Amino acid sequence: MTIRDKKVIYGLYDDEQDLLKAVKAANKDHLDILDVFSPFPVHGLDPLLGLEESRLHIAGFIYGALGTLTAFLGMTWIFTRDWPIVFGGKPHWSVPAFIPITFETTVLFASIGMVVTFYVICGLGPGVTNPTLDDRLTDDKFAIAFDAGHIDSGAAESFFARTGASEVNTKIL
């Protein structure tokens, strides 16, 4: 998710269990969470935030199928039309010999395709600098961020105080 030119108020938590409790409390109070940050995937967080299941694997399947077709049809064309050579007395169209390469190409296409798709969706890539909310979020802190334009700052601060946040900051991203 890319956030640009937005005033964000966020609270830092020391423990992922506190974070989970705070997210539950925010849901209960109908506070609109902008995003949650964590150094590692927290178990059970996705359903609380109402995140949909990723569709990246569907793209992965399509890339994989493309890899299968590319390798199989490619080899078929090369070995039967373009440059037929007899290998060990086998027929030109030797399906068993094609399988390992088809398999490898499927994996290659699926993996590279998914990585590229993931980078594009996330706005990542070489030379791209993404604003960080707080450097400690890559180490041992967890954060809940609200859009400061959508929440009363007093309400946000009382929420953070109530749910045991160790620190509350604002930042313009």
Add this chain to the structure above:
Amino acid sequence: MREYIMPGSQRTLLFAGMGVGVLCLILSWFVGTDEFHTRFWTNLLHNTVFFTGISFIALFFICVCITAWAGWYTLFKRVWEAFSLFMIFGFVIMIIIALGNYMGFHHLYHWNDPDSIINDKIINHKSTFLNKNVYMIGGLIVMGVWYFFARKMRSLSLAEGRDGDASFSYHHTARVWAAAFLPFAGFSSAFIIWQWVMSLDAHWYSTMFAWYAGASWFVSMICLTLLVLLYMKSKGYYEQVTGEHIHDLGKFLFAFSIFWTYLWFSQYMLIWYANVGEETIYFRHRLDNYPVLFYGNLLINFIFPFFVLMRNDTKRKFGSVGIVAVIVLFGHWWDYFLMIKPGALHTAHELAGHGHGHGGDHGGHDAAHAVEHASHFVSGFTLPGLIEIGVFIGFLSAFLYVVYTRLASAPLVSERDPYLAESIHHHV
């Protein structure tokens, strides 16, 4: 934590299934086309190997999980223990078959034909390994050790369920035994598969065969676990076994179906590529005379589970994973059918050729080929007939009967297992 009580209707149903099995076995003694009753003996061997293997793999997998400090399966580990205790019944039948090598009950194994031992160069060369004494004594040793470990793991698990505690004391003991069993299981299962199954095609060998057959057992074991769990859940037992556990079992089913295919294909491709006559004959024979079984095997055990179980939700939904488990279980039974029947039929024809005075190695060989080419369809050999399905149902019922009586004989859930909490809160 409820105890399982086997309802009378289930008992009746399983006994009926066993009755069908016995009836079909008796029928297969009489409908066979050859004097050796090969159809009867191959049915017996086929199903015994299949279900004993499932039983062995369940024990193997319990030991793997204990060695790896795994906890997710603890809720339903009694099911695998119950599976592992079936093996003794399989062993009884295997001992009968081993005795048959001495008494001449059957002519399943070409290497046991006295004429071939002398005149057939290849069989003569292999006779230090492929002979009735190794089959009997080696088999007894392996079966004895397997059964000892099955009992040992079961008794440790029961003791842990009764008075285990958070100090993991029983688990440490169980872990030592499990770690001792694993290397033995690895080598002995290959020995057993070579002796029981691969040696049916006595001229042929493949170094991948034991892995391939073992993977087949593993997939079947996971299928049966899923089916037993889904059945138990439908009867109100194992409420705490959730979609999370089923999901993990579904992943095992998916992953090991691919693993099986990998081994199946590697074995096939290397032999196809190298094109050495004495190796390719195995597949030539199966491709020419058993095409439906050969390609169907791949379709039912790879293509089908691969595409159905690829999605996340089909591994979790009881309906879809259950249907895949039924079909793939049958698929691997079919796989064993293809491993066992062609070789045994060929041997029977070859020996029949000898018996009718053709004499010599080539006479028998040619006669066997002539018979196979003359008739492309031999019910019970080139395709499973109704009798084979009946025997399968019989063995399945016997297996399930043993499993359910063992489940009823102990608490369903190992209550004081230190891993129980982890298993209850399992989340993928």
